[in-house]
Amino acid sequence: MVSAFVGGFSPVAQAGAPWMTRISAGGCRVGQTGMDAALLVSMKHSNTIFRLLLGFVLAVLCMAPLSASAQDSGFGLGVVFGDPTGVAFKAYVGPTTAIDGAVGLGVLGGDHVAAYIDFLWESRLTSWSGANLAWYIGIGPKVGRFSHHSHHGKHDDHSDHDQLNVGARAPLGLTFQLTRVPVDIFVEAAAGLWIVDNARFDLDGGLGARFWF
Secondary structure, rough: HHHHHHOOOOOOHOOOOOOEEEOOOOEEEEEEOOOOHHHHHHHHHHHHHHHHHHHHHHHHHHHHOOOOOOOOOOEEEEEEEOOOOOEEEEEOOOEEEEEEEEEOOOOOOOOOOEEEEEEEEEEEEEEEEEEEEEEEEEEEEEEEEEEEEEHHHOOOEEEEEEEEEEEEEEEEEEEEEEOOOOEEEEHHHHHHHHEEEOEEEEEEEEEEEEEOO
């Protein structure tokens, strides 16, 4: 499951092979094949986030024998890959209710910083000897800071400005809760509406994992 999860969403795999490595007797030479500066920065961000995600999964596997509990109470902290890509958390406030959220970069949804927090209603679908599968629905606010690049006519003047947007989202998702290991894996899609400063509909989502304390 871990290999499918990491492999299916590897930013390096999705971005293709922009680098060619040539090995010679004197060492290695790395050449760039037409990648512009903006794409290079985006790749660096994606690779960093992917390393964090892989490190988290490996850390969870190492810590798994230390403790175990069902994920229907407590606090979970982990990572999410999607829009945004960054840190994710979840805290149960009742047997079937929880609050979750995330903050990070919009790697898949654009070059921006985003955060959200949701109130969730959760219901178990089925159970196995070592895991539970539940679905959830929720609603909550979100914010995003977008960078815009402007071009001013004949003088070739360029300017950058940031725009802060505020809106709401309604996620629908599944969570795979391990009962022998304090970990859950979740996937969700969320319909959203930006209200301030540029009103428009939006769709985001993510795949992630959390370690429970």
